[in-house]
Amino acid sequence: MDLRMKWLFIGSASLVSIIIFSIILFVGFQGIQVFRDISIAEFFFSSSWAPSASEPRFGAFAFIYSTLLLTLLSIALAVPLAVSGAVFMAKIAPKWMRELLRPAADLFVGIPSVVYGLIGLTVIVPWMGRTFGGPGYGLLPAAVILAVMILPTIMSITEDAIRSLPTRLEEASLALGATRWQTIWRVLIPASGPGIITGIILGMGRAIGETMAVFMVIGNSVSVPSSLLESTTVLTTAIVKDMGNTFYGTTWSNALYMMAFLLLLISLLLILIIRLIARRSETP
Amino acid sequence: MTTQPKIHVSDLNLYYGDNHALNNIHLDIPEKSICALIGPSGCGKSTFLRTLNRMNDLIHGVKITGKVLVDGQQIYNQDMDVASLRKRVGMVFQRPNPFPMSIFDNVAYGPRIHGIRKKSELVPIVERSLRQAALWDEVKDRLNKSALGLSGGQQQRLCIARLLAVEPDVLLMDEPTSALDPISTLKVEELTQQLKERYTIITVTHNMQQAARISDYTSFFLNGQLVETDQTDRMFTAPSDKRTEDYITGRFG
Amino acid sequence: MKIAHWTDRLATLFFWLSGLVIIVILAAFLVKILGDGVPHLSWSFLTGRPSEVRAGGGVGPFLFNSFYILFLSLLFSLPIGIGSGIYLAVYAKKNKFTDLVRVSVEALSSVPSIVFGLFGALLFVSLLGFRFSILSGALTLSLLNLPVLVRVTEESLRAVPESYWEASLALGSTRWQAIRKVLLPSALPGLITGVTLVAGRALGETALLIYTAGLSVSRNFPDLNPMSMGGTLSLHLWYAGTSSLAPDAEQIAQASAALLVLIVLFFNLLITIPGRIVQKRLSGGNH
Numbered sequence: 001m002d003l004r005m006k007w008l009f010i011g012s013a014s015l016v017s018i019i020i021f022s023i024i025l026f027v028g029f030q031g032i033q034v035f036r037d038i039s040i041a042e043f044f045f046s047s048s049w050a051p052s053a054s055e056p057r058f059g060a061f062a063f064i065y066s067t068l069l070l071t072l073l074s075i076a077l078a079v080p081l082a083v084s085g086a087v088f089m090a091k092i093a094p095k096w097m098r099e100l101l102r103p104a105a106d107l108f109v110g111i112p113s114v115v116y117g118l119i120g121l122t123v124i125v126p127w128m129g130r131t132f133g134g135p136g137y138g139l140l141p142a143a144v145i146l147a148v149m150i151l152p153t154i155m156s157i158t159e160d161a162i163r164s165l166p167t168r169l170e171e172a173s174l175a176l177g178a179t180r181w182q183t184i185w186r187v188l189i190p191a192s193g194p195g196i197i198t199g200i201i202l203g204m205g206r207a208i209g210e211t212m213a214v215f216m217v218i219g220n221s222v223s224v225p226s227s228l229l230e231s232t233t234v235l236t237t238a239i240v241k242d243m244g245n246t247f248y249g250t251t252w253s254n255a256l257y258m259m260a261f262l263l264l265l266i267s268l269l270l271i272l273i274i275r276l277i278a279r280r281s282e283t284p
Numbered sequence: 285m286t287t288q289p290k291i292h293v294s295d296l297n298l299y300y301g302d303n304h305a306l307n308n309i310h311l312d313i314p315e316k317s318i319c320a321l322i323g324p325s326g327c328g329k330s331t332f333l334r335t336l337n338r339m340n341d342l343i344h345g346v347k348i349t350g351k352v353l354v355d356g357q358q359i360y361n362q363d364m365d366v367a368s369l370r371k372r373v374g375m376v377f378q379r380p381n382p383f384p385m386s387i388f389d390n391v392a393y394g395p396r397i398h399g400i401r402k403k404s405e406l407v408p409i410v411e412r413s414l415r416q417a418a419l420w421d422e423v424k425d426r427l428n429k430s431a432l433g434l435s436g437g438q439q440q441r442l443c444i445a446r447l448l449a450v451e452p453d454v455l456l457m458d459e460p461t462s463a464l465d466p467i468s469t470l471k472v473e474e475l476t477q478q479l480k481e482r483y484t485i486i487t488v489t490h491n492m493q494q495a496a497r498i499s500d501y502t503s504f505f506l507n508g509q510l511v512e513t514d515q516t517d518r519m520f521t522a523p524s525d526k527r528t529e530d531y532i533t534g535r536f537g
Numbered sequence: 538m539k540i541a542h543w544t545d546r547l548a549t550l551f552f553w554l555s556g557l558v559i560i561v562i563l564a565a566f567l568v569k570i571l572g573d574g575v576p577h578l579s580w581s582f583l584t585g586r587p588s589e590v591r592a593g594g595g596v597g598p599f600l601f602n603s604f605y606i607l608f609l610s611l612l613f614s615l616p617i618g619i620g621s622g623i624y625l626a627v628y629a630k631k632n633k634f635t636d637l638v639r640v641s642v643e644a645l646s647s648v649p650s651i652v653f654g655l656f657g658a659l660l661f662v663s664l665l666g667f668r669f670s671i672l673s674g675a676l677t678l679s680l681l682n683l684p685v686l687v688r689v690t691e692e693s694l695r696a697v698p699e700s701y702w703e704a705s706l707a708l709g710s711t712r713w714q715a716i717r718k719v720l721l722p723s724a725l726p727g728l729i730t731g732v733t734l735v736a737g738r739a740l741g742e743t744a745l746l747i748y749t750a751g752l753s754v755s756r757n758f759p760d761l762n763p764m765s766m767g768g769t770l771s772l773h774l775w776y777a778g779t780s781s782l783a784p785d786a787e788q789i790a791q792a793s794a795a796l797l798v799l800i801v802l803f804f805n806l807l808i809t810i811p812g813r814i815v816q817k818r819l820s821g822g823n824h
Binding site: 169187 | 385393
């Protein structure tokens with residue numbers, strides 16, 4: 001019995017590994033098929049996407065470009081507020097406020113992304129339209145919504161990182177006559193650097209892979225956007241938009257799988273970076 | 285004593301919530317002397333030390349009444365600038381607490397926060413402080429290496445150098461050798477002796493031999509009260525209070 | 538040093554402001570979602586059938602499918618997740634296989650949900666021929682749940698004091714007996730918290746289900762057949778928000794959003810309240 005259970009546990013653990021490898025293999029294999037019909041250069045560097053034209057085109061550059069731009073933009077919006085919010089919670093806020101904010105942040109991590117998308121669609125897009133003119137769809141509203149979505153993640157991880165620093169560091173700085181601000185800025189934030197970067201990378205991962213919220217506010221036209229308020233498409237929303245029109249095994253479908261494979265590779269790369277950071281901060 | 289004491293404490297009481305941790309302390313500490321605070325653990329000696337640069341402010345629920353004058357100035361006044369007080373009254377902690385930065389940046393931290401930015405001004409300050417802390421020869425070739433790579437004794441001397449770089453008048457030392465091996469302890473003790481020529485030093489120690497070796501004055505704390513203060517040699521040969529005698533002859537503690 | 542003093546004051550003000558801005562953003566969000574949606578919630582909305590073109594449609598079948606898919610996905614992922622968690626917490630030695638499992642769990646937790654969706658569409662919908670169905674959706678969703686379950690199981694098992702484990706083994710029980718009789722019961726509160734967390738997340742999942750569960754629902758309601766179409770509440774919200782023809786699509790979307798948030802809120806409370814009670818009991822109830 002004991003031995004049989006042990007093998008059952010080992011079996012489940014192996015299954016987890018088998019699953020992730022089959023995902024990589026299945027999606028990767030299906031995606032690579034696209035290069036039988038089109039060149040690698042066209043897929044990555046052409047922004048002409050016309051899969052149902054009489055002479056179909058499969059250039060995904062616009063999607064890749066918008067994905068990267070959107071991710072950077074949302075990180076740029078979220079990080080300053082998230083880090084100062086984390087400092088506030090870890091070092092300044094009174095206890096009752098902290099006990100209110102922490103569960104609130106957890107709640108917001110749990111709110112479904114379609115709900116964020118709906119707020120984007122019904123509040124932010126119309127507001128952008130009124131303020132800047134035009135219909136209001138594009139990278140900017142998407143980045144704002146994403147920033148709100150990843151803010152709690154980055155904030156919680158940063159707060160944990162600051163909180164886990166030994167009080168000795170803070171005492172040392174204050175005992176030298178530093179003000180609280182000097183202590184935060186020159187000692188606490190640098191010392192919690194690895195934690196903050198981990199939070200930012202996790203936030204990036206979520207921003208790159210987010211689909212529904214972005215779909216609802218980005219406009220979904222195929223173009224390399226020339227402004228932040230021009231309708232465009234990112235990798236995830238291109239998949240959602242086109243997948244329903246394709247049949248399994250066609251070039252079009254394979255191109256979408258290639259995009260998914262790209263998303264998968266980026267996510268795995270980010271996890272790898274987090275592991276490297278963790279290993280480096282273990283050895284002083 | 286005709287001259288004004290460097291530190292004058294009177295009617296000092298400290299409460300942690302309901303706990304009366306320091307009870308009516310009176311103490312004068314003359315300039316450029318070493319004063320050792322001894323007593324069994326939990327007697328309030330470390331707490332008392334931390335009232336002198338208001339480090340207890342960091343602890344939630346602490347209430348302090350009474351007078352603590354540094355150079356005749358009441359440090360518990362509302363308008364006291366705590367940062368500038370701590371610049372004058374520096375502290376070395378029980379466990380070495382270097383920042384996770386390079387050795388140079390550790391020592392330069394104080395001068396930098398007090399407004400010295402130019403590298404050309406910082407370099408001589410760093411060198412002078414490390415020399416004063418008797419650490420220069422050991423680290424001069426690796427100033428840009430992380431301070432966390434130093435041994436415990438070196439880290440503690442680095443913390444002393446970091447403190448000297450802000451040019452305080454008073455050094456508070458909270459059992460600075462309790463986490464160190466005997467050789468490092470000896471080095472820190474020698475260093476303390478040399479520093480006496482320029483600084484007023486108050487050191488907490490649980491080690492009576494150490495108090496006898498290095499200090500000019502000794503104060504004995506028990507249960508939150510200051511039992512007795514005297515010149516160290518007199519205290520250890522002819523204590524006037526029975527409890528002091530019991531403690532230094534090893535009957536308790 | 539007056540400058541440093543004023544910078545400090547200014548910085549404190551700034552941090553208070555950022556804290557307040559965050560609170561205001563979060564509060565405005567909640568107020569907006571609940572304020573717009575809750576007035577449209579009614580019994581007929583919760584249990585009624587959807588209507589494609591006319592106003593007044595409900596979300597009954599979608600709500601049912603949400604929980605049905607969640608239930609099935611937990612049925613698939615719980616045994617494997619807990620099994621792997623037990624392996625990592627109890628049996629794992631420091632070797633290549635353990636490293637591989639750990640990396641796999643991390644990698645799996647980083648996979649974007651749309652990628653899971655495509656994988657499910659490929660394997661379950663096309664290759665295995667399950668079509669757009671409750672079953673395809675639940676199977677794919679269980680992949681998303683899996684890494685969180687593994688991690689939660691491992692963490693709650695590790696939180697059990699070593700002495701319990703040693704005591705049990707010292708009395709001559711086998712490892713499996715010690716796990717079943719001592720470790721799992723002590724780890725149960727942590728496990729329940731984790732499952733609740735997973736459930737909240739799975740209920741709101743959308744991108745993963747579009748091309749595995751499909752957007753529509755069966756004609757029959759309630760329909761327990763796992764091969765019927767598996768449209769869920771969050772899918773319906775998306776559809777109503779972006780492409781529905783019903784004249785009251787916006788209200789439907791708002792009400793569905795409010796309903797989803799209420800469900801998540803409920804799950805979160807479910808986690809926090811028992812946690813607090815247990816903590817109080819352990820600390821002697823003085824606080």
